[in-house]
Amino acid sequence: MSRLFPFHGGLKTVRHKTESNALPIEPGPLPRRLVVPLRQHMGNVAKPSVQPGDRVLKGQMIGQADGYISAAVHAPSSGVVAAVEPRPVPHPSGLADLCVIIETDGEDRWIEREPVDYRRLHPSDLRNALRNAGVVGLGGAVFPSAVKLNPGGHCERVDTLILNGAECEPWITCDDRIMRERAAEIVAGLAVMAHLLEPLKVLIGIEDDKPEAIAAMTAACAGTGYTVRAVPTRYPSGSVKQLIFLLTGREIPEQGLPLDIGVQCFNVATAHAVHRAIAHGEPVLSRIVTVTGHVQRPRNIDVLLGTRFADLIAQCGGYRDGVERLIMGGPMMGFALHNDDVPVTKATNCILAASAEQLTPEQPVMPCIRCGACVDVCPANLLPQQLYWFARAREFDKARDHALFGCIECGCCSYVCPSHIPLVQYYRYAKNEIWAREQEKEKAELARQRHQARQERLEREKQEREAKLRQKAPPRAAAETGTETTGGAG
Amino acid sequence: MRRFQTITSPHVLLETSVGQVMRRVLYAMLPGVAALVWFFGWGVLVNLAIATAVALVAEATMLAARGKPLAAHLGDCSAVVTAWLLAVALPPLAPWWLTTIGVLSAIVVAKHLYGGLGYNPFNPAMVGYVVLLISFPREMSTWLIPHGVGQTQALTLAETLRAIFLGAPVVDALTGATPLDVLRTKMGLGLSVAEIRNSPVFGLVSGHGWEWAVLGFLAGGLWLIYTRAADWRIPTGMLGGLALISTVLYLINPQKYAPPWFHLWSGAAIFGAFFIATDPVTASATPRGRLIYGAGIGVLVYIIRAFGGYPDGVAFSVLLMNIAAPTIDLYTPPRVFGARRG
Numbered sequence: 001m002s003r004l005f006p007f008h009g010g011l012k013t014v015r016h017k018t019e020s021n022a023l024p025i026e027p028g029p030l031p032r033r034l035v036v037p038l039r040q041h042m043g044n045v046a047k048p049s050v051q052p053g054d055r056v057l058k059g060q061m062i063g064q065a066d067g068y069i070s071a072a073v074h075a076p077s078s079g080v081v082a083a084v085e086p087r088p089v090p091h092p093s094g095l096a097d098l099c100v101i102i103e104t105d106g107e108d109r110w111i112e113r114e115p116v117d118y119r120r121l122h123p124s125d126l127r128n129a130l131r132n133a134g135v136v137g138l139g140g141a142v143f144p145s146a147v148k149l150n151p152g153g154h155c156e157r158v159d160t161l162i163l164n165g166a167e168c169e170p171w172i173t174c175d176d177r178i179m180r181e182r183a184a185e186i187v188a189g190l191a192v193m194a195h196l197l198e199p200l201k202v203l204i205g206i207e208d209d210k211p212e213a214i215a216a217m218t219a220a221c222a223g224t225g226y227t228v229r230a231v232p233t234r235y236p237s238g239s240v241k242q243l244i245f246l247l248t249g250r251e252i253p254e255q256g257l258p259l260d261i262g263v264q265c266f267n268v269a270t271a272h273a274v275h276r277a278i279a280h281g282e283p284v285l286s287r288i289v290t291v292t293g294h295v296q297r298p299r300n301i302d303v304l305l306g307t308r309f310a311d312l313i314a315q316c317g318g319y320r321d322g323v324e325r326l327i328m329g330g331p332m333m334g335f336a337l338h339n340d341d342v343p344v345t346k347a348t349n350c351i352l353a354a355s356a357e358q359l360t361p362e363q364p365v366m367p368c369i370r371c372g373a374c375v376d377v378c379p380a381n382l383l384p385q386q387l388y389w390f391a392r393a394r395e396f397d398k399a400r401d402h403a404l405f406g407c408i409e410c411g412c413c414s415y416v417c418p419s420h421i422p423l424v425q426y427y428r429y430a431k432n433e434i435w436a437r438e439q440e441k442e443k444a445e446l447a448r449q450r451h452q453a454r455q456e457r458l459e460r461e462k463q464e465r466e467a468k469l470r471q472k473a474p475p476r477a478a479a480e481t482g483t484e485t486t487g488g489a490g
Numbered sequence: 491m492r493r494f495q496t497i498t499s500p501h502v503l504l505e506t507s508v509g510q511v512m513r514r515v516l517y518a519m520l521p522g523v524a525a526l527v528w529f530f531g532w533g534v535l536v537n538l539a540i541a542t543a544v545a546l547v548a549e550a551t552m553l554a555a556r557g558k559p560l561a562a563h564l565g566d567c568s569a570v571v572t573a574w575l576l577a578v579a580l581p582p583l584a585p586w587w588l589t590t591i592g593v594l595s596a597i598v599v600a601k602h603l604y605g606g607l608g609y610n611p612f613n614p615a616m617v618g619y620v621v622l623l624i625s626f627p628r629e630m631s632t633w634l635i636p637h638g639v640g641q642t643q644a645l646t647l648a649e650t651l652r653a654i655f656l657g658a659p660v661v662d663a664l665t666g667a668t669p670l671d672v673l674r675t676k677m678g679l680g681l682s683v684a685e686i687r688n689s690p691v692f693g694l695v696s697g698h699g700w701e702w703a704v705l706g707f708l709a710g711g712l713w714l715i716y717t718r719a720a721d722w723r724i725p726t727g728m729l730g731g732l733a734l735i736s737t738v739l740y741l742i743n744p745q746k747y748a749p750p751w752f753h754l755w756s757g758a759a760i761f762g763a764f765f766i767a768t769d770p771v772t773a774s775a776t777p778r779g780r781l782i783y784g785a786g787i788g789v790l791v792y793i794i795r796a797f798g799g800y801p802d803g804v805a806f807s808v809l810l811m812n813i814a815a816p817t818i819d820l821y822t823p824p825r826v827f828g829a830r831r832g
């Protein structure tokens with residue numbers, strides 16, 4: 001057994017896992033209507049491939065992957081396409097995004113499924129199959145898995161493949177349950193990933209507050225050579241950078257990727273989805289969602305994508321009295337939703353209906369007293385109080401120089417700040433400002449190039465006109481414009 | 491459809507506040523204050539009361555003048571902490587106006603005129619102390635003789651109040667110099683450290699009576715570290731720095747230089763290390779920087795004690811290092827996760 005490498009900082013937070021992790025995963029409802037966003041992944045939004053009025057079967061592609069960093073989207077059940085239009089989606093902005101709305105027919109009729117033997121498939125065909133099955137990171141980052149399974153020229157080789165079952169956020173238990181109940185399928189999916197990446201080592205990291213999951217995964221790994229490692233329960237051990245460091249002692253550069261250090265990392269639910277896609281020909285149509293907090297019967301539900309949050313809350317017996325905030329994700333990094341009439345997407349790992357007692361009441365923000373509590377807990381080893389000064393003073397260049405982009409927005413600093421400063425909010429703001437400025441710059445550069453091209457074109461046309469004129473003009477005039485013509489051609 | 495409030499993450503926070511941190515500092519001072527009261531009488535408590543009252547009035551006035559919310563800022567207790575830090579450092583029979591001037595300098599000038607909580611570059615309590623030390627050197631060095639030294643009778647509360655508020659003279663036999671003063675003046679007479687320390691002002695390790703107060707402040711200070719209300723790096727740096735330089739000089743010439751344990755246990759070394767230097771606002775903010783910041787104070791304290799014009803140097807050392815803190819921060823950033831080593 002090799003050793004663990006504890007990361008700097010982090011927190012012992014409240015856990016609240018037992019509320020939802022006792023019951024087995026329950027199938028979700030088959031709603032009359034599914035609202036399926038075409039942007040459920042990082043990268044380009046999928047191109048709609050159906051029109052209103054089309055009949056669709058369960059598993060039929062309704063949105064095509066558009067470009068390399070993209071993923072397909074499928075009909076979660078059979079029925080008729082009612083509309084393809086913008087609808088509110090779970091996003092902090094509360095804005096609408098393009099969705100395919102399907103009136104289900106209740107038959108849940110499958111399209112013909114085509115399981116494949118991954119060992120026989122060419123790697124690029126295998127990755128294509130995953131892209132077309134809409135497989136993305138189900139831990140919440142929703143990055144297309146096919147891209148991550150193609151190390152290409154990015155590094156010499158991936159020597160370590162890591163499966164992330166840490167699940168460090170309070171309240172969330174969907175990974176815990178899926179590991180307990182579907183360990184064999186997860187490991188089968190992991191085998192597909194290992195087949196593509198050919199790592200020397202395969203490690204599975206699970207926080208030690210999930211003994212049942214550890215036992216199930218260890219049993220499923222018997223004879224595979226994959227190692228299950230229990231890691232200490234300490235937020236944010238499930239963050240990619242921290243988990244990789246914990247298990248290997250290697251640090252991902254500030255703005256780098258795991259591939260930069262020869263590691264690749266996937267969530268356990270993603271491995272499960274890979275297995276379903278390859279061995280059963282089933283695209284990603286559903287995901288496990290933890291519905292917890294101040295609801296009557298918290299639990300984990302296997303939910304069809306496009307199901308409304310409100311329907312899931314209803315399945316859990318409804319809200320209890322006094323729910324104040326509806327959070328998608330956990331209390332540390334999740335975001336509060338404006339309302340519960342939004343669909344579940346591939347990124348929805350948890351719906352937390354929080355009461356006042358389960359939240360921290362808003363408190364007056366005091367000046368920073370430079371106590372350094374934030375420094376002690378920052379897993380990125382930054383100086384959060386200094387970044388805060390820079391962000392507040394709009395000194396974005398300085399913030400960037402002080403590794404603003406190394407901030408993983410884990411919220412540890414805000415959590416411990418005695419002055420109750422919403423630190424993470426300042427970092428997000430600063431990052432957005434910097435991105436916006438860069439885009440401005442790019443736009444300006446583009447405009448400049450366009451302007452220049454136009455100028456050159458006009459100049460060329462003028463010269464061409466003049467050249468034509470010269471042919472008809474007397475010889476004396478041609479001699480005068482001669483230098484100009486050669487200059488323009490050069 | 492149900493609507494909800496939207497606030498950014500994190501949605502749960504640790505139960506902590508500036509007020510809690512400051513109150514912890516106050517609690518942590520109690521054992522040391524109790525020892526001071528025991529050995530120096532009512533005057534210590536009267537000073538604390540005057541300082542607290544003046545500080546609260548000054549703080550409220552300044553907050554109102556600067557248009558800040560009163561309740562939130564008065565409740566943070568930072569003014570009371572400043573008042574106590576200063577009061578504890580004053581002679582037990584300091585006249586009321588001395589305490590008042592000191593506290594006003596601290597709260598009005600050093601704190602609020604420099605921007606208020608979180609913005610002041612200098613430790614307010616130490617600014618107040620230094621103002622008094624420079625302006626009223628005589629009043630500042632008239633200490634009571636600790637209870638139990640010689641044939642003295644403790645002053646009653648009434649006598650104490652008369653002395654503080656009316657300036658009633660105190661019997662000369664009751665007042666005396668602090669142990670560090672004694673060490674200083676007698677060294678000037680050419681006596682060796684060992685001879686001087688036979689004087690009854692000295693107890694087991696350092697000054698009689700004083701050493702118990704030091705023990706109290708050490709206990710409170712360790713508790714502060716334990717509760718993380720203070721950063722361990724600053725006292726470690728400061729006491730380490732003081733210990734190192736005093737050991738070196740003691741080894742060179744034990745006749746001329748007091749031993750390290752005497753230095754560590756005398757004057758405001760322990761109190762300063764745990765309670766004054768640890769003021770986060772004016773200290774260095776980086777982890778390594780705090781060790782350096784502390785060490786700087788420790789070394790300066792020794793230099794002032796051994797070679798300077800004042801018997802103790804905690805206040806001056808802290809203020810000097812306050813100036814250096816931003817520069818220290820600049821050169822001691824932590825290694826960011828993922829940054830190349832070296």
Ligand code: SF4
Nearest residue numbers: 368369371372374417
């Ligand atoms: S925890 Fe808050 S008050 Fe303390 S240094 Fe950090 S930002 Fe400032």
Ligand code: SF4
Nearest residue numbers: 378407408410411413
């Ligand atoms: S949110 Fe950013 S600055 Fe704050 S603790 Fe996490 S990584 Fe550090």
